[in-house]
Amino acid sequence: MSGFDLTGLSASFAGERVIGPLSLSVKQGERVALVGRSGAGKSTLISLIHQQVGRESSLVPQDLGLVNALPVFHNIFMGKLDAHATWYNTLTLIRPFSRDRTEVRTLLQELSMREKIWVPTASLSGGQRQRVAIARALFRQSSLLLADEPVSALDGPMAHLVMDLLRKRFSTGVIALHDVELALKYCTRIVGIQDGQIALDEASDRLNPADITPLY
Amino acid sequence: MLSSPTVKASLIFLAIALVCLAFADIAITSANPWKDLGRFFLGVVTPDFFSSEGVAVALLRTVAFAFVGVALGSLCGFILALVYRNPVVRVFCAFIRAIHELFWALIFLQFFGFHPLTGVLAIAIPYSGIFAKVYSEILDETDPTPGRLLPPGTGVISTFLYTRIPACWVQLRTYTAYRLECGLRSSAILGFVGLPTLGFFLETSFSQGLYSEAGAMLILFYVLIATMPIWVKPKLLPVYILGAPFFLGEGLPIVWGNVERFFTEDIVPSPLKNGEGLAGLVPWLNDLMVTEALPGIWNTLLLTQIALVATGILALLAFPLISNHFGGPVRRTGGHVFLVITRSTPEYILAYILLQLWGPSMLPAIVALALHNGGIIGHLIGRQSSGIQLRPDAPIGFNRYTYELVPRVYRSFLAFLFYRWEIIMRETAILGILGIYTLGFYVDSSIQNIQFDRAMVLIVITALLNIGVDILGRYIRKKLALQTMPTC
Amino acid sequence: MAINLIRKLAAAGILFFASSAAVSAQTLVFTAIPDEDETKLVERFRGIADYLEEKLEVDVRYIPVKSYAAAVSAFRNNQVQLAWFGGLSGVQARSLVPGSQAIAQGVEDQAFNSYIIAHKSTGLEENEKLTEAVRGKTFTFGSKGSTSGRLIPEYYIREAFNQAPEEVFSRVGFSGNHTRTLRLVEAGTYELGAINYSVWTKELEDGNIDTDAVKVIYTTPSYPNYQWSIRGDVNERFGEGFMDRVKQALLDMEDKELLESFPRSGFIPVSNDAYTPIEMVGKQIGIID
The missing domain is CATH 1.10.3720.10 (MetI-like)
Structure with missing residues (x-):
């Protein structure tokens, strides 16, 4: 499964409805960009979807959820903890298997931070940390990507490189993005969120930046 | 991982403890330790x-x-x-x-x-x-x-x-x-x-x-x-x-x-009191060092190092009992009760109880020190771990423990442990009064023999040993850049 | 905040010292070495306190202590004036308090014995001598300061093997008192133990010993033991002739139940000199300087 069909999504915070109720159906092969002003409910929607589809997806949360005390390798390896037996994971903590090392190193190579593999995450810059979280999602190798502003801390060329990588590796995805240009370029469908409701839902090749601006 | 300084320090301490264990006397000498323990617990539930x-x-x-x-x-x-x-x-x-x-x-x-x-x-x-x-x-x-x-x-x-x-x-x-x-x-x-x-x-x-x-x-x-x-x-x-x-x-x-x-x-050394002067003081001190102080220091160090590592292991095992990230409210309440009991019972009383039940060796002392101090540290890092926000797709179960929580709390765990190093040593020395051959045993013997001059020298040696470990502990904490909290 | 606290603490301190000064000077306080279960001791010595109070017409108070050394220190520090000591603790105490006297001992204390007892698993039998068969076993004394539970047995162990107990046995412990030595050897926690013969006999009569589990394997030669010791300055404090009155009261004790609780058949006069052998042994072993 990589597409999904969800109805009745809603969330409240402190008694106030933040989002929904709304329905969202994503077919396999679709890459949906969630756009909208900050506070519109994009992050909430991403986590709602994650709660529903759960383990089938790879998540890149906005706060990354890295374990600072662990090196880059282990933070990335964590994407696949559920795929291995506990003894394997525990052993990896002490001494990683060469198979995983190669795989992680290749991934880091693609994100051009190969040399950082054994560095504790605490000592990385914001952009590097974001790439570690992305690498963790890539390492997981599920077909559905749920990402919340995955490139917010990356500079232009790097942002394009990462978005391209995500497009290649995930057949299906829901990505919250505030950068309209990136959204139009790398996603097949744009969903605009305004005041917790879907205000726009259109294939991206039928839209131009001006169509989206009113949402902001 | 092995190159991380905190992990390296932990492994060194673990290795030292294992070597100490080889030298330590950890036998259960009582014939029916479990029967006695059973009777004790029966006593506790029928107060x-x-x-x-x-x-x-x-x-x-x-x-x-x-x-x-x-x-x-x-x-x-x-x-x-x-x-x-x-x-x-x-x-x-x-x-x-x-x-x-x-x-x-x-x-x-x-x-x-x-x-x-x-x-x-x-x-x-x-x-x-x-x-x-x-x-x-x-x-x-x-x-x-x-x-x-x-x-x-x-x-x-x-x-x-x-x-x-x-x-x-x-x-x-x-x-x-x-x-x-x-x-x-x-x-x-x-x-x-x-x-x-x-x-x-x-x-x-x-x-x-x-x-x-x-x-x-x-x-x-x-x-x-x-x-x-x-x-x-x-x-x-x-x-x-x-x-x-x-x-x-x-x-x-x-x-x-x-x-x-x-x-x-x-408290005036007996050779001085008897007018033998400094010439008599040297053999007196020498005898005291060889027959009492050195064996006492050796056993105190041995027991301290083993108890320190045992405390660490117990704390790491115990903290999930009260962590928000594991188990339901029932298990957590159980965990809280367990940790309250272990940390409220003074080591001395725990050691006394276990010594009565298992017979005299270092084992009851190790278990007592580990239970009490492990309970305290387990409680502190358990509480700290509950404050950690995990990402929504964080792993569960043992993987959550090894990948998400332990790495995050490990530094403060070590800080607490090294902070308690000196406290553990102070307690180790005192447990000698119960019959384990640490410095306290020799202090108690001197007092029993009404030889306060000897007792005072031994107490001063104990104090100096504690100060030494305190300085070493502080040095290691500084070296590893572990922040210390006084409320431990 | 801080000032307030200081004021409160100062007040508390003054009250604290005031409250502690109010102990009657005319109370005879006595103690005893804690050589047996405390409950028994408290029962026994409360009876003695009542008896002495009636005979001496002063307030008499018994205080229990936790160690032999505490009993000696209390005597030395004049916090107790009378004490029921063992041979060794009596020698220690009297050497620290000039003028103090041993005034009465039990009839049985003239020729006291210690037993070495063994758990059945050792397979040891009663013997006239300590043989090599005991080597390598685990062994417990009573209290570190005990005559019958430590000093004398250690002396004869050293004599038999020409080695310290730590070298003869694989493990040497101090149980604390005779009752506990008995319980520990009975339970097999230690294979061997040294015990006061009078405690053994009394417990045996009362049916408190599992004779299938533990038996006597060696009896030491006899030596003088327990005695009542009194400070030399009691006459100044309680009036002329007080020491003799205490002595007489102890010698006159005929109450079967009281005597039975020790257990002694009666008390007889004794002097400090009777304990010279104990002092010699203590010096040889290094317990007395």
């Missing part, structure tokens, strides 16, 4: 609250000694904290806190005898040293900016009272309250050397196998500590502090001539 009329009085005395001792200690400690910059004060404080309450009690017993002052000073003196250090750390951490912004010419005392005290009042209060809890434990174990607190009756019941009676006393003690937030209220404190001196019991009158005799005769 007999009405067997001894003394228990209520003992509890009252325990509380009274704790209040007077801690109040006096915090007052003196606060005054010392103000001049803590002075290296002489620093060394003095390090020295008085390096000597365990029970050793102080044994010293005062020799000249004040069974007067309440013995118990009060036994708590107040080491606590002054501890309070001085922690209070000065807390005071130093306050923001100096407000002080600089005061109008020029503001007096030192006003500056202090307006800018320093208010800024750290809450911390001072929290720490003092925590120390009061420690004071209750210290007060309870003073009974083991004859003061009229809980330990006195506990020892009596326990040594006679009256487990239901002992169980009742332990339960009352837990209740006393667990309900502290209810009965220790800031408003009631003056009442307690004023009232406590009346409940210390009469004891026996002090004969002041004894004090003079103790300092001018008893």
